[in-house]
Amino acid sequence: MARKFFVGGNWKCNGTIDDVKKIVTMLNETEVPSEDIVEVVVSPPFVFLPLVKALLRSDFAIAAQNCWVRRGGAFTGEISAEMLVNLGIPWVILGHSERRSLLGESNDFVADKVGYALSQGLMVIACVGETLEQREAGSTMDVVAAQTKAITEKITHWTNIVLAYEPVWAIGTGKVATPAQAQEVHVGLRKWLSEYVSSEVASSTRIIYGGSVNAANCKELAAQPDVDGFLVGGASLKPEFVEIIKSATVKSSD
Numbered sequence: 001m002a003r004k005f006f007v008g009g010n011w012k013c014n015g016t017i018d019d020v021k022k023i024v025t026m027l028n029e030t031e032v033p034s035e036d037i038v039e040v041v042v043s044p045p046f047v048f049l050p051l052v053k054a055l056l057r058s059d060f061a062i063a064a065q066n067c068w069v070r071r072g073g074a075f076t077g078e079i080s081a082e083m084l085v086n087l088g089i090p091w092v093i094l095g096h097s098e099r100r101s102l103l104g105e106s107n108d109f110v111a112d113k114v115g116y117a118l119s120q121g122l123m124v125i126a127c128v129g130e131t132l133e134q135r136e137a138g139s140t141m142d143v144v145a146a147q148t149k150a151i152t153e154k155i156t157h158w159t160n161i162v163l164a165y166e167p168v169w170a171i172g173t174g175k176v177a178t179p180a181q182a183q184e185v186h187v188g189l190r191k192w193l194s195e196y197v198s199s200e201v202a203s204s205t206r207i208i209y210g211g212s213v214n215a216a217n218c219k220e221l222a223a224q225p226d227v228d229g230f231l232v233g234g235a236s237l238k239p240e241f242v243e244i245i246k247s248a249t250v251k252s253s254d
């Protein structure tokens with residue numbers, strides 16, 4: 001089954017109103033492959049969501065970078081899935097390694113968030129990935145399988161999930177996974193899904209790669225058969241994000 005190429009831009013905790021306007025103008029003015037070929041989703045910090053929603057071209061979608069684990073209420077500082085739905089934000093990134101490591105989000109907590117966000121009608125970019133220590137210990141597949149298993153236990157369907165493989169050692173380090181390393185883990189995740197969920201879910205779920213993706217390395221990564229797109233951090237704030245979006249054509253010329 002054809003999996004539409006997916007390019008997400010995770011702006012993380014960056015930017016001012018002026019920066020946001022500049023990035024959105026740049027994106028709005030650019031020519032990219034059609035919506036049939038690539039799905040583009042940008043993820044600004046919460047406070048800029050309404051501004052980006054008001055300004056961004058309609059063929060690009062928006063994701064929040066997190067949401068609360070259940071219904072909103074007395075949870076100071078949190079943003080609920082219902083609020084995102086109310087605002088017309090279709091996507092949310094959950095389980096990013098920065099939240100797992102810096103804010104102590106466990107596999108179960110992330111999985112609960114994924115389950116709740118899906119139940120409210122949001123689409124989810126669910127992140128998994130190993131640390132350098134775990135890779136060197138040979139436990140990469142065990143780690144990403146455990147992260148994926150926790151999610152599997154809390155959801156009933158995979159239609160609205162994109163799985164993002166983001167090795168922690170490659171995030172913001174300039175140390176990108178080789179195309180072979182990315183392909184190997186993506187294949188492993190697909191095998192895992194096939195065995196423990198279904199072959200249908202394994203073949204239809206998009207597995208995207210994140211970690212130091214840039215204009216120079218995106219084409220080679222995109223050419224890997226099981227790399228269905230990217231979750232881009234630093235480079236999503238720069239004009240080179242457009243080149244990364246265009247790498248989708250590597251797939252369509254197959």
Ligand SMILES: O=C(CO)COP(=O)(O)O
Pocket residue numbers: 010096166170171172173174210211212213231232233234235
């Ligand atoms: O964490 C990432 C995307 O979610 C990747 O960040 P960088 O592209 O800056 O390495």
